Amino acid sequence: MNEAKKLDLQRQDMPKQPPHIRRSNFKEVALGYTPALAIREAQRCLQCKKPFCMEGCPVEIDIPSFIHKIAVEDYAAAIRILKQKNCLPAICGRVCPQEEQCESKCILNRKGAPVAIGRLERFAAEWEAAQDRVEIPRAAATTGKKVAVVGSGPAGITVAGDLVLLGHEVTLFEALHEAGGVLTYGIPEFRLPKAVVRREIKYLQALGVRLVTDYVIGKIKSLDRLLEQFNAVFVGTGAGLPWFLNIPGENLNGVYSANEYLTRMNLMAGFRFPESATPVSKHKRVAVVGGGNVAMDCARTALRRGAEEVHIIYRRSRNELPARLEEVENAEEEGVIFTLLTLPLRLIGDAKGWLQEIECQQMKLGEADASGRRRPIPVAGSEFRLPMDACIIAVGNSPNPLIPKSSPDLETSDKGTIRVDEKSGKTSKVRVWAGGDIVTGAATVILAMGAGRIAARSMHEFLVREG
DSSP states (O other): OOOOOOOOOOOOOBBBHHHHHTTTOOOOOOOOHHHHHHHHHHHHHHOOOOOOGGGGOOOOHHHHHHHHHTTTTTTHHHHHHHTTTSHHHHHHHHHGGGGGGGGSSGGGGGOOOOOHHHHHHHHHHHHHSSOOOOOOOOOOOOOEEEEEEOSSSSSHHHHHHHHHTTTTTEEOOSSSSSSSSSHTTTSTTTOOOHHHHHHHHHHHHHHEEEEEEEOTTTBOOOHHHHHHHHHHEEOOOOOOOEOOOOOTTTSSSSSEEHHHHHHHTTTTOOTTTSSSOOOOOOOEEEEEEOSHHHHHHHHHHHHHHOOOHHHHHHHSSGGGOOOOHHHHHHHHHTEEEEESSSEEEEEEEOOBBBBEEEEEEEEEEEEEEESSSSSEOOOOOEEEEEEEEEEOSSSSEEOOOOHHHTTTTTBBBBOOOBBTTTOOOSSTTTEEEEEHHHHHOOHHHHHHHHHHHHHHHHHHHHHHHHH
């Protein structure tokens, strides 16, 4: 640490839309740093001789260097440094849990005021987007090797971007009509605008990646068929199989998985109905079961769709909520009601098959379980009912089963994840690598990107060695 530099614990807040305004629109909530705020925040960085923040970054960004460039107003150099390791800085600066990763390692975190690394990353990316042209790095000489990347989410994008710059010919396959994976269909417009994702995809194409949409690998073409055309394949198809509660009434009208609800609202532009052709019913009282970031996304989306009342139903207390604190606070500010220490028992419908009520039971917390959180225990005789006309189940997802089912020689776990070598991303199938949620189960954007980077290195070594 630079001992001569005085500690500045005045972390710069990011401007946001006021809660009473933003709960009625789908515009981005966080407005980003102004140059003055970014410079002030960047100048707080101690430029440590041993930067622990880098140890917390899954994609190995040179954090002190890019922050220093912002501090001295050399924004072009800042974004150049970022893009040496991260082809999605505008996205990571918005949705990655920096508070658990790079910022948690910051020396100033000991004083409760870590440098706002994610906000500075977003600032640099937005500065670049505002310029007349985006700098395209020069790729290495063409190797003549062809790579197929299946899935255009964070892991697939990272692999494609890394390998195309190393001189390989890369084709990116996406099953849906728009690229981006969970970045496009899973994260709401008010947290990650679709224009930002499209901009990053265009950058990838500018690097030379060929994009093929509406193409379902595992149905239209198998992995074996791909391997006839390509020297190597990366599988990054994510975790798109929703979990349910397995309680009575989940087949009622008005009951959604979080995947369906968010896909209708995001990828199919349900938030623009009736402008959009995607029908999404306008519900009055909405329950969202779960306590993670996806649950917060669903609840805040329902508010913006005009719900009069939205509840988060979670079986533990506020302290155990797995969502980012920032997302919980945003939801509270916007008026989401947190119905905590509560477990749904059954969903009750009317004579026409529409959800009418949710029967719940109160819980209390016991000793910690394997997750380290206190175990929820039912309170006898505490059953009660909540009148609801919609319920969104946001309790998790399993990996997409399509490719593993169509490739029996691809080794998987009992949870349906593809087994890989952690140091390389190699699967049991020759010339096939995998990474992201299809390997780990549902996780974060930045961890998927980190897995993509590991796989890309291994794939490059293989392709060069193959000659």
